[in-house]
Amino acid sequence: MSTSQTEWHRVGPVEELKQTELQEVRVEGKAVALSYREGKFGAVGGHCLHAGGPLGHGRLDGDRIVCPWHGWKVNRCDGLTGSGQAGVEVYELKEEDGALWISTAPPTPRKPVNHEPHPLARPVKREPGPIRVVGISTTGMDAEEPRYSTSEALLEEALKHAAAQGCETKLIKLNELKFKHCEGYYSKSAKACTWPCTLTQMDDEDNLEPVYEAFVHWADVSLIATPIRWGVASSLYFKMAERMNCVQNQITINDRVLIQNKVASFIITGGQDNVQGVAGQMLTFFSELGFTFPQFPYVAHSRGWSAEDMENNIKYVQQSEHLRQGACELVDRAVAKAKTLLESSECKTKIGRGGRKAGGGAVDAR
Ligand code: FES
Known part of the structure; x- marks a missing residue:
């Protein structure tokens, strides 16, 4: 009025x-x-x-x-x-x-915050170079007194194999990163969940940045390894997954797909069963982020519900040539898929330059 x-x-x-x-x-x-x-x-x-x-x-x-x-x-x-x-x-x-x-006269003007944008906020552009594979180990353990982890051991095997095939590789152990639980800003408002994650921007002690950097910017292939804990993936896996809301939310609020032409695959091991349940959750979640998958996108191992003799489980994995080979073949499939995606994206970009609309959205995948 x-x-x-x-x-x-x-x-x-x-x-x-x-x-x-x-x-x-x-x-x-x-x-x-x-x-x-x-x-x-x-x-x-x-x-x-x-x-x-x-x-x-x-x-x-x-x-x-x-x-x-x-x-x-x-x-x-x-x-x-x-x-x-x-x-x-x-x-x-x-x-x-x-x-x-x-x-109603114009108010005193706003003075914006004057600082450099966070490095993660840069445009997503694949830098030239060989296929890059990140391995994310989500098992929890005492970093000072590490124990043998079957999922991590198979992940290391896969990364070693990828490196031998000429890929650049990187291993990130969530266990060694200090990072906060998702604050659930999304529950206040979709726009309150920001990219880069507000916790990453505001809290110097929060150290999930290497994971964001790898998923969004660096890696062509992400291999995520988890143990089975009470029929589901590890608690560290879910802690990380919740923090990926900021990646998925960009699609919802800005129509901006941060993950493009990237492949995810999984290594799942446990003393008890529910491999397919764990794989199902991981496949669904990573597809929501924008990842694609090779044919047969996970390797898994479980000796079943009644196998409580975990020392024998470790022995089994340590001695299993079959599992090691499975992990190597998994990363081969993932790398092959990543190459196909990148070649097809290059092809689309060239067509785009020739006058037709290039494929993809906000991401330059050259
Ligand atoms: S929008 Fe106000 S603190 Fe982030």
Whole structure:
């Protein structure tokens, strides 16, 4: 509702507005975070500097508005962040005839955060070079006192084989990375789940970056190895999987497929059964991220439900030429699939340059 003096917008009765510490109001279609504390109103731009979170739906911590998405803070009156270097817009207010009015003149301008984008945010472009294979070991163990892991041993075998075939290889043990559980920002709003992951950007102690780097940028083939724990993949596997929400979510909110022309395959071992259940979950999950699979995309081993003599399980895997060969053949199939995908993507790119629309979306897969 506006008065005939169009430069002021009537927000509402002062006494009523005083009852709410922080709220969102709309002025000429724009969201404004209106606050009232210790006898004073404040009105600042309603979109957070970080990723546009709705400041008016946050909370006050003293005179600072805490964004409801990831907790960034700005002053409720001058709009500035703690450093004072950046800030949201500030609106002029006046009280008249028992009502609060907000100026419709342009507010003081927003001062964006001035820092380099996170390295993971760079465009996805395959760098030239041989096929690159990352192995992700998801078994949990004491890194100081490592034990023999059947899934990790087969993964190492596969990587050794891939290297001997001329691939670049890398092994990442989740067990050696310190990383946080997913905070579930997605549950607040789809747009609150950012790429790169907000935890990766905001928390120097969080160390999942090598996994994101490998999945999204570096590797053509991702080999994920897991033990079977109570009929499912390892807890570290699921901890990592939850953190991949930011990759999948880019498809949902930005139509941006970060994973293209990449292959995933799996090594699954356990003292007890449910191999197909574990493989089914992994296949579904990695397909949702955008990976493709070779024919027969996993190798697995289990001696069955009643085989509790785990020392014999270790012995079996250590002595099994068949399993080692299976792991090597798996990586061969995955590498062959990756080559086919890359060749086909190069072909499409060339056709695209010739005047037809190239395949693929946001990713340059040359
Ligand atoms: S803290 Fe506000 S959008 Fe991230």
